[in-house]
Amino acid sequence: MIRLLWTASAEVRYFLRRYMPSNVLLDLIRTRKGLKWGVPAMLLAGPYLAVAFWCTTLIESGGPGWLHLVVLLCIWNALKMLAIGPVSVVLLTKARARAYRAQRQERSDMTLRELTRSPR
Template sequence: MLAALWTLSAAIRGYLRFYMPTNRAVDWLRSPRGLKWAIPVALVATPAYLGLTTLAIQGAARPSLGWLNVLVFLFFWNAAKFAWMAVLSLPMILVRAIRDVPVAGRPASR
């Protein structure tokens, strides 16, 4: 039973990682080419998703629109992903810069 749940969760994670646009954007922002865009994208995407969250909260407060709570969770989760990417991108940039500095007596990493 545990193996079946593990396999199912891995399949769901793989599906969401490949087909959901924000997951693809975050994966690209973690790449070496996208890392320089991580902070600007996060500075735009995080407030945008938080604004959409507030709009969805206002809509979900109306009668018979409780299904909008799903969008509230989704928008907030995406805002948190991009905000967290902004926090993690600076150390990733620094580690990459330190790794690419040549050391005397050792050939360059490229």
Template sequence: MPTNIALNKLRTRRGLKWGVPAMLLSVVYLYLAALLSVLVDGGASKWLYVVMIVCVWNAFKFLIFGPVSLVAVARVRLVERRVQRA
């Protein structure tokens, strides 16, 4: 949910430029998933696997959004040039 809000903000025209730096958030999520895995292996509750899966899912969302934002920026700039020439 917070990642969906962040991605919605990044999908705006002003937010597209932050797509590639936002990919760095995936590193944080993957680190958190690894930490949770270590905790579960150390004897913590198995329910932490659910949180770990959510962290991995969020990491993949941010990883995929980086290249998608580059394509979206290129498309928006192309449309803006066409409008400017017309």
């Protein structure tokens, strides 16, 4: 039974990770080229929260109960979009520091090779 639940949760996670637009966007942002788009992606939290507010208004005026799931999903996606901004800034800083260190190491290795070159 536990194995069945484990397999089902893994399949659901794979499906959501692969096909849900917010997860696809987050995966693209986490790449080296996409890190610069993390802070602007935080702006997407606004429309998610607006849809959640609109759905709660519909629910209060007698709308269907399944809209609670839409509200939950919208709030969850808004939180993910808000979190990717600071995370992408930290990851971008780390990536740039790594590139700077590699470039500095390459320069020092080149200087060392020039100094140790034997004169002919």
